Amino acid sequence: MGVADFFTTKLDEALGWARKYSIFQYPFVTACCGMEYMAAACSHYDVDRFGAGLPRFSPRQADVLFVVGTISHKMAPVLRRIYDQMTEPKWVVAFGVCTCTGGFYDNYATVQGIDTILPVDVYIPGCPPRPESVLDGLMKLQEKIAVGRQRY
């Protein structure tokens, strides 16, 4: 019968609820977007009220990788290694246009979008994105986490 399914779907929902409100982020900050990341994380546009207030600067302890700022071709293998070291479940947020598409750095040194090397879950465009955009992206990520959808 369907009674057992009721309990497993409720369990999945409970897990999704717990995961989306306890995000341990790894802010991989390289450039100017880090300023807006800090602005979004600090007191005025608090991300702590979304449960995402504790950054973990180790890939082993984090579940969301915020790639913040321009990634050069020299940095790309390092970023890939950081992503590979994270344990499942993991999500990736491309913060700022440099990580979404390369931004205005259409040149020999910049990765034209980190989705060429990593699977990305949420793209937050902007140069840099306003903190309200960041929070909007974070809420979209939370919806994705709640249904347990991952891309890898």
Place this chain on the structure above:
Amino acid sequence: MDGTDIIARLQERFGAGVRVAHADHEDHTVLVDLAVLPDVLRFCRDDAALRFDMLMDLTAVDYLTYPGREAGPRFEVVYHLYSVPHNHRVRIKAGVDEDEPVVPTAVGLWPIANWLEREVWDMFGLRFAEHPDLRRLLLYEEFEGHPLRKDYPVSRRQPLIGPRN
């Protein structure tokens, strides 16, 4: 010292080695021969009246596509010097041919030249004789070519990982 006095002192000391000197927009600039360049830099640092104890920048310019400069040397290496005791500045330039792109190093005079010359090697491909550790600074070692040269194709990408987009 006034900028024109600096230029006069260099011309008096080096005579024919100083090719061109100008003071456009208060940027006192001296173009010297590559052969006298090490002596000029040492004189600038050590002379009591000049005392240029700070190398602000060391860079290069590629004149490959510059209209009117086809006859001259392809590259020019540029030194921006500043004197802390006297508070005056000068720019020293030296032309470098593309067949022999070797420049004497300034590491013995100003230690910061170590990284600045590595950047010039990385971006322009100008070698520095007797540099202790001449390797790429900003790009990775596998990168082929020197991107700030005018003949490096703008659209060439060399990703280490990921597609060659």
